[in-house]
Amino acid sequence: MSLFALTWAALRTAVASVPLESFARPSGCAGWLVRDLVCHLVIDAQDVLITLATPSDASPTRDAATYWEVTATPPTGDDPLDALIVRLAAAYEDPALLKFHLDDVGSAAGRAASLATLEARVSTREQILTVGDYLEAYVMEWTLHHLDLIAHLPSVAGPPADGLARSRELLEQIAGVPFPASFSDADTLLVGTGRRTPTGAEKVSLDGLAAKLPLVLG
Template sequence: MELFSRTWAALRAAVDALPGAEFAKPSGCRGWLVRDLVCHLVIDAQDVLITLVTPASTAVTHDAVSYWAVGSALPSGDDPLDALVVRLAAAYEDPALLKFHLGDVGSAAGRAAGLADPGMRVSTQDMVLTAGDYLSAYVLEWTLHHLDLVAHVPSAAGPPSAGPARSRLMLEKIAGTAFPESFSDEDVLLVATGRRAPAEAETAALGDLAVRLPFVLG
């Protein structure tokens, strides 16, 4: 719960500090500019708010790891929701408006998470999780998108180190194996999810795991 708050606050602060011109730069998400990524974060914040006020009375079906669906095909931009995000982001025109909306909805999501009972069962996408597991899953979401935000904006502050460290452990559980110790936490997240191709030495270090990449999370 605490790490959810830290990673989310850091991501929102990094967005808030961005000069307007940086919103037109590419992000680490294939086919998305920084403004598209920030618009997606607004939708993420809405999802958090919706889920935390959608209690479930049935048994838990998923945890922070099994919450994630894993594919192997990188985004093509053809997905209707991905395309909608691009259109919504363009409609803001002024990056200041997008910053304001993320600050408004994002801070509300942060407050809701802070007030949530970790053991409360919530429902989302036909899954039932505890609120604690649901918010833990989002640590990986926030961390990956923080790396996406700074991918082509090196002046922006990166995620707090605890975010990549926890996210690496989660990704290793999703993959069912550990990544080489020679990989930094951020390198694991970028290479494993297909955000960058492994270098030759990294491919060699990955061994048989290299042929299983990428792990595309959804």
């Protein structure tokens, strides 16, 4: 819970610090501008609220690592849902409204998470998780999207070190093997999820793991 709160607060603070004119700049998500990414975060916050309000008595079917559906195809922005996000973001017109909406819904999601019982079970995407595992999965969601936010905004603060470290651990669980120790946590996440192409030297370090990449999380 503490990492969920830490990473979510850091991401919302980073969005709040982005100049309005920078909402029209590219993000680290293919096909999305910063405004599109922030609109997606509003939807994410709504998903957190919906999931925490959807209890289940069934046994868990997923945990924080297996929550993710993994493919090898990076998004292009052409997916119908991705395209819908772009249209929704454009409808805001004034980026200040997006900031306000994220702060409003995002704060509510944070409060709901702080009040939740970690051992309770919830249903989402036709799967059952404990609240603790669900919130831990979102540590990776917040951390990856924080990296997306700052991809072309070097003046904006990056994600917390603890969130980066835990997200790396989750990605290594998904991969089934550790990434090279020479990779920073941020580079592990960027290269591992296909957000950045590995350099020649990095490919050598990755060795057999390179054939498994990218691990595109959905």
